[in-house]
Amino acid sequence: MSSHLIVHGGAPLKGRVTPSANKNAVLPVLCATLLTREPVRLRGVPDITDVRKILDVFRSLGSSVSVDFESGILDLHHRDTRFDPVQDRLPEEMRSSIMLVPGLLARFGAARIEDDVKGCTLGAREIDPHVEVFERFGAQVERGGHGLLLRAGAALRPNHHWTDYASVTTTENFVLCAALADGTSTLMNAASEPHVQEFCQFMAMLGARIEGAGTSRLAIHGVRELGGGEFSFTEDFHEVVTFLALGAITGGDVRVKNSRPDQFPLIDRTFAKFGVRVLHDDGWSRAVVDGKLKVKEPFTPNILPKVEAAPWPYLPVDLLPIFVALGVKAEGSVMFWNKVYDGGMCWTTELAKFGAHAFQSDPHRTVTFGGKPLAPAEVESPYIIRVAIALLMVAASIPGKSVIRNAAPVRRAHPRFAENITRLGAQVEWVETCAKP
């Protein structure tokens, strides 16, 4: 079964929208709940496929799971749980599956990593930095059927570690292991993305002792046990940017609830490179285009304006496709540089189907020559959430019917996405089919 998005583009998107929570904050938090035997209540939990997969794991462990996606309230209680690391399988095709390991080790002294925990097909996405973290905390790792099997003794061993690069989920796994380790652990080159910070806030609410959240050095003082409690998620900055960009690319006027404009200065400057002014006022953000989308000329002669994406506080790499879509529409040329992934720019051929001129100059870089006339098209999304969104953005800006084939990755991160943008005036519908729509 495949899920395609049918888009009748050309309508300017207008209105107000409240974003959901950030999948990349919600998932490590869900994994972290395995570390406590006390009840946890989460508010603002989005109805996305990755969340459903983790909740299915909890049910199979025997945990109490009560979720109401309408209100976004999730009650979890992991008390009498059971797990067989050889027989039981964990979710695949999602990166966060790897963050179940510390909770399983803490409960059962055993865990597993499935063969496919790459998530979006953005490139290599190695697991070695994770394995290294688990080994430093004292786990033994060996290859088993369909993945790796891990075993650890009673308490994990505190340690001092410096990673090759600032990895989001490796940092989160380090914190998850260190929270209950027998002493103080430190991590250098820690990731500091907003979702890593939000995850650390949740851990602190459970009673974890973390210093340096939001910086590149974390110190975690292990505690004997963690408690329970309540936690509310904030708005997802990926969704804030997505809705703003959809308003801008369709010539509309979308206002998006955003309680963290302090995280936006670089994002706002990136929008400005395409002629989009982002205004933040009273908890709401708004994208304004004066005239038409146009690339801002640099003062330096004979250079290409560029957008660089890298670990925070750079522009987040998952936002890059959204700006590529703006680059295709804006008059002028821009170089996009994905400093993280070696396979994140593979989709320029799909843009060409709309008549766009985009050139992939190497695995990390693409140049857009924007402002060319575009026509509706049938395009194929790779298994990359934000690329499906970027293709939809381009389609929504062109009058006529386009089809985004295999757009299901959208459902991994954006709940009720088609409904949300339909309320803003888009004409979008899902089609589930075995055949071509």
Ligand SMILES: CC(=O)N[C@H]1[C@@H](OP(=O)(O)OP(=O)(O)OC[C@H]2O[C@@H](n3ccc(=O)[nH]c3=O)[C@H](O)[C@@H]2O)O[C@H](CO)[C@@H](O)[C@@H]1O
């Ligand atoms: C569930 C979750 O939170 N997923 C996010 C998380 O994935 P994830 O934690 O898997 O991403 P990492 O930060 O580990 O980076 C992914 C890959 O990029 C490469 N790499 C990364 C950084 C670097 O400086 N050098 C380098 O080579 C490595 O091959 C690495 O495996 O962070 C990514 C980078 O923000 C986001 O795209 C993902 O949405």
Ligand SMILES: C=C(OP(=O)(O)O)C(=O)O
């Ligand atoms: C790449 C993403 O997620 P994952 O790491 O789960 O594949 C994403 O959220 O854009």
